[in-house]
Amino acid sequence: MLYLPCPDDYPSLPQKTRRFCQWALEHAAFDYLFKCDDDTYVDLAKLADYPAGRSFDYAGCEYAGYASGGGGYLLSRRAAAVVRDHLEAPTGNEDELVGRCLRAHGIALCADPAFQGFTRWTGLEPDQDNTVITAHGIPGERWEAIHRRLTDPGPLRIWVPTSNRYVAAAAVCLRLLDRFWPDHPPVDVTHGELRPELPDAAPQRFRAIGLGPDAEQSWVERALVYLTEHNADELVLLALDDYALFQPVDARAVALACRAMRQAPRIAGFALTWQPPDPAGPYRDRHDMVVFPHWDYTVNLQAAVWRRQTLVEILRLCPPKIGMWELEQAASRMFRQRMPGHIMAGWNIPRPADASGFVDGTTKTGWVFAYHNLMHQGAPDPRHAEFLRRQDRESWRG
Numbered sequence: 001m002l003y004l005p006c007p008d009d010y011p012s013l014p015q016k017t018r019r020f021c022q023w024a025l026e027h028a029a030f031d032y033l034f035k036c037d038d039d040t041y042v043d044l045a046k047l048a049d050y051p052a053g054r055s056f057d058y059a060g061c062e063y064a065g066y067a068s069g070g071g072g073y074l075l076s077r078r079a080a081a082v083v084r085d086h087l088e089a090p091t092g093n094e095d096e097l098v099g100r101c102l103r104a105h106g107i108a109l110c111a112d113p114a115f116q117g118f119t120r121w122t123g124l125e126p127d128q129d130n131t132v133i134t135a136h137g138i139p140g141e142r143w144e145a146i147h148r149r150l151t152d153p154g155p156l157r158i159w160v161p162t163s164n165r166y167v168a169a170a171a172v173c174l175r176l177l178d179r180f181w182p183d184h185p186p187v188d189v190t191h192g193e194l195r196p197e198l199p200d201a202a203p204q205r206f207r208a209i210g211l212g213p214d215a216e217q218s219w220v221e222r223a224l225v226y227l228t229e230h231n232a233d234e235l236v237l238l239a240l241d242d243y244a245l246f247q248p249v250d251a252r253a254v255a256l257a258c259r260a261m262r263q264a265p266r267i268a269g270f271a272l273t274w275q276p277p278d279p280a281g282p283y284r285d286r287h288d289m290v291v292f293p294h295w296d297y298t299v300n301l302q303a304a305v306w307r308r309q310t311l312v313e314i315l316r317l318c319p320p321k322i323g324m325w326e327l328e329q330a331a332s333r334m335f336r337q338r339m340p341g342h343i344m345a346g347w348n349i350p351r352p353a354d355a356s357g358f359v360d361g362t363t364k365t366g367w368v369f370a371y372h373n374l375m376h377q378g379a380p381d382p383r384h385a386e387f388l389r390r391q392d393r394e395s396w397r398g
Contacts, residue, residue: 002020002023004016004019004020004023005019006019011092012090012091013069013094014087014091014092014098015087015090015091016094017083017087017094017098018087021033021080021081021083021084024080025077025084031076031077032076033074033075033080034072034073034075035069035073035075036070036071036073036134036136037070039070039136039137039138040070040071040072040134040135040136040137041125041126041135041138041147042072042126042134043126043133043134043252044252045150045253045288046114046126046131046132046133047133048288049286049287049288050114050133051074056074056110057075057076057078057079057102057107057110058073058074058075058099058107058108058109059073059074059109059110059111059112059115060072060110060111060112060115060117061073061111061112061113061114061115061118061134062109063095063118064096065099066095066096066099066103066109067095067099067109067111067115067117068095068117068136069093069094069095069117070095070136070137071115071116071117071119071134071136072115072117072133072134072136073095073098078107079102082101082102082105083098083101083102086101086104086105087101113132114131114132114133114134115133115134116133116135116136117134117136118136118137119135119136119137119138120137120138125138125142125146126146127146127149127150128150128255128256128259150252150255151183151251151254152255153185153235153251153254153255153257153258153305154235154255154258154259154262155233155234155235156185156235156237156254156305157186157187157231157233158177158186158187158188158236158237158239159187159226159236159238160173160174160190160239160240160241161189161190161219161222161223161238161240162189162190162191162196163192163214163241164193164194164214165214165378166241166242166375167191167192167196167241168196169241169242169375169380170191170241170242171196171197171198172374172392173239173241173242173243173244174187174189174197174198175199175392176245176391176392177239178199179391180245180246180247181245181248183251185237186205186206187205187206187207188207188209188230188231189206189208189209190209190210190211190222190226190230191208191210192212192214193210193213195208195210196208196241209226209230211225211226218320218323219327220315220318220321221321223311223315227308227311227312227315228312233308234307234308234309235258235305235306236305236306236308237254237272237304237305237306238301238304239303239369240303242373242375243369243371243372243373243374244371244372244373244374244384244387244392245369245371246364246370246371246372246391247370249369249370250369253272253347253368254272254305254368254369257270257272257345257347258270258305260345261305261307261345264284266341266342267307267342267343267344268306268307268310268311268314268335268339268342268343268344269304269306269307269310269344269345270304270306270344270346271302271303271344271345272302272303272305272347272367272368272369273346273364273369273371274349274350274351274352274355274359274362274364274366274367275292275300275302275346275349276295276355276359277292278293278351279293280293282348283345287348288347288348289345289346289347289348290345290346290347290348291343291345292343292345294332294335294336295332296328296329296332297328297329297332298332298335298336298344299314299328299331299335300328301327301328302359303368304346310342314334314335314339317335317338318330318331318334349366349368350366352364352366359373360373360376360381360383372384
């Protein structure tokens with residue numbers, strides 16, 4: 001929220017825009033500024049990917065030779081400097097005045113209908129299957145409908161496997177999942193003799209599945225029972241029983257990952273977290289999605305969307321009684337040797353400045369699924385005790 005030295009009313013929008021450009025040029029590093037009205041829905045994922053290699057100074061939905069301020073427009077640093085230095089009108093139609101000012105100083109509009117300034121007339125809204133970025137002047141219920149469409153992952157179940165040893169930590173994670181991802185997909189919790197406490201708020205969205213005594217089956221065996229007998233969905237989001245969310249999940253990114261996997265069957269899994277190896281390259285020329293190289297932990301158990309049947313194939317290649325600590329390396333080796341046509345993809349999350357092999361010591365605020373690993377070597381991690389006191393009053397005692 002930026003307070004500017006100008007009147008706070010609608011007629012003064014030209015000077016609000018000018019003062020904003022002035023502030024941004026002095027205090028922010030940017031390639032483009034984006035301005036829109038506050039009754040405009042913005043598909044941030046598409047906006048972040050715009051202009052995908054093109055070069056321009058001024059872009060938006062054209063109306064009478066200028067960009068609609070309601071639908072939104074982009075200004076380069078050069079264009080923002082022109083607005084700062086030459087937009088002198090105290091009041092008036094801000095978008096028209098900005099357009100005139102830029103044209104007078106040699107900056108033409110790059111017209112693009114991706115920015116919809118007249119949604120009520122055109123009916124065009126952001127969707128997964130189009131390139132529309134904004135919808136302007138729409139009522140609140142339309143906002144909700146657009147957002148639901150954009151963040152719908154399709155058929156997807158979250159799988160939280162737990163054991164008697166971690167059942168209390170799993171209960172904490174389920175409550176925090178409900179808090180930080182309130183419209184999450186259905187959750188399956190697989191457990192041994194002890195059943196974790198399910199959240200009270202939305203019990204219908206959680207299913208507890210007992211797989212028998214812990215001692216009778218290994219992790220791999222129990223995973224295969226769940227994936228083959230209790231889940232028929234194409235995709236499953238695996239989140240371990242102590243991955244406690246500490247910020248909202250980027251549901252739009254999850255939906256895009258699921259869509260990419262349905263379009264490309266060769267993607268075995270799609271990571272929702274930062275991965276230690278440098279990406280092998282972009283996925284299908286998208287700078288935001290990457291392909292990861294084969295390494296010792298290509299198959300890892302950090303939060304990711306998996307193609308259920310492919311995960312079954314990977315686990316069946318592993319020794320059934322293998323321990324958890326050896327599983328990831330063995331599965332990665334089998335994946336590399338026996339499934340060469342498949343890839344691991346993920347989001348292009350920048351390497352944190354404090355990156356470490358043990359990712360619980362790594363900054364995670366840019367992750368799609370940002371979590372604290374509440375357990376370390378079988379015991380509660382004391383580093384997160386204060387977090388639990390703040391976020392979860394019902395966290396496990398002791």
